[in-house]
Amino acid sequence: MIYLDNHATTCCDPRVVEAMLPWLSEHFGNPHSLSHSPGRLAADAIEQSLSQITRSTNSPEHSIVMTSGATESNNLAIRGVCLHPRQTRRHFVTVSTEHPAVLDVAEELRRDGFRVTRVAAYQAGHPCAGSVDLDRLADAIDDDTALVSVMWANNEVGSIAPMKVIADLCHARGALLHSDATQAIGRIDVDVRKTDVDLVSGSAHKFYGPKGVGFLVVGNGNRRVRILPQIVGGGQQDGLRSGTMNPAAAVAMAKAIELANHEMRSSQPQIMGLRGQLFEQLRSRIERIQLNGPELTLPGRLPGNLNLTIDQVEGEAWMSATPGVAFSSGSACSSVEPGASHVLRAIGLSESATRRSVRFGIGRFNTEPEIMEAADQLVESYRKLQQLTGQR
Ligand SMILES: Cc1ncc(COP(=O)(O)O)c(C=O)c1O
Structure with a gap:
């Protein structure tokens, strides 16, 4: 074959498998049990892994929320920002060529009473076909726009969006920008600080890591980003995403992003x-x-x-x-x-x-x-x- x-997915790089295996067997501590060394060892491994992800994406330290993949990250970013109790704006903007993990969330928001605008993409024959039409995007964002979500690179036709230009358009109107960077991470440079994107979704299985693990970058240091947790429970990850974290998955994702960027x-x-x-x-x-x-x-x-x-x-x-x-x-x-x-x-x-x-x-x-x-x-x-x- x-x-x-x-x-659709990539194979797990053998070097990634090798890095994660000890965290499935000998190092099995719960990373939230800090009263003993197996727990602290696992917590350290997670901290170092998340730190590696911030370096690989040029995001601030402690800005990473670990998730089950990009679908969850997109849900957390969009619902998290728009439905936060202190959110006063009631408009969400996205693009017709986004993944269903964004478009379906947008439809839910519409049912929740949000105004939602789906901006058109450049048409076939245009040099940027598939990427958001920038003039239409600028027209769509207004002073009531809470969040704009534009994918970094399209999963079907591969078009790459000019993220810095888009971030400037959003910020000029006081809106935040989220990007689904699932197809971009590990394939092209994804620099959160340089592009000034506020929230970025990623998924390890698209950059030669395992399935079922991803991340959301929350904030790039330039403005305040408040998100409402979508999964509540034990209060892990500063309450933003409860549930026992998976050290093997964190180590694997960090190794995968490091290798992908390096190569x-x-x-x-x-x-x-x-x-x-x-x-x-x-x-x-x-x-x-x-x-x-x-x-x-x-x-x-x-x-x-x-x-x-x-x-x-x-x-x-x-x-x-x-x-x-x-x-x-x-x-x-x-x-x-x-x-x-x-x-x-x-x-x-x-x-x-x-x-x-x-x-x-x-x-x-x-x-x-x-x-x-x-x-x-x-x-x-x-x-x-x-x-x-x-x-x-
Ligand atoms: C652009 C994009 N966003 C989101 C997803 C969903 O990612 P996950 O499988 O990690 O939930 C995919 C998967 O193909 C994708 O290509």
Whole structure:
């Protein structure tokens, strides 16, 4: 199996597994039992891990809340800011191409009586297709806007948003900015202080860490950020997220982000090269293939992302006919609710074109022979399907 679905998840790096194992076996203390050394050892490991995450994202010390992943982080950020008892503003702004872990929270807020604005993204053909339309965003933010949520990088078409520009727009109106940086962390530079974003969500399984652990950066030191906890209980994590913390997961996430950042400079060109090769192979052998999203260059698009629309054949059929290659049609996160990708629809693709679209995510463990083999398999299965379609 050639794995080209690194936006859905990444494998756990063996060095990450090695770092976390002792915290599942010999060091099993409860990090909140500070009266004995096993507990203190676990607490130290967590503190150092969270400290590593602040360094890797250039966030202030003690600004990290550990969560179960980006879905929880997004919920905590958005509901936390908007529903805080001292929140006086009643307007939330987000973008049509966000992940359901933001859009569905927005809909809940609307039911709670909040005014919600979903800003359009730049359309297909625009150099920043998929990223928020900045003029429309500026128009949408007003003096009643409590929070704006804009993803750092899109999970389907890979467009990267200009976070500093967006932060300035928000702060000029007194609004806070949250960013779902799930697809950006470990792939491109995510610098919280430099961009002045107030809250940032991340998830370890997108940067070669384990599933079920993530984080939320709360505050960058420039303004006060109050959040209402969404999980209450023992008061851990300063009361912001109760529940016994998981030292193994914290150690793994810290190791994964450290490695990803350390290897980013060398992995980016390698991954971009492989993506270019895959695109060239497919484009030269399959007629009328179309690239969705921004041009294949940094800083506009994530290095490993490739989203394509093909002629005549549905993405689902292409996937089933190519069992040796793992890729996806639409996004895996919404695959529990199959349907045309809302991101591709939001940038103006027709229902039919959306159904004929697929997403590849090249990662740092992919190799050139794998890409060439995947291309051969994809071309072969496409031709078979095309013949079948022609015969019907
Ligand atoms: C942009 C984005 N946000 C949020 C999520 C959800 O992340 P998690 O699986 O950690 O809940 C995903 C997962 O694919 C994603 O791509």
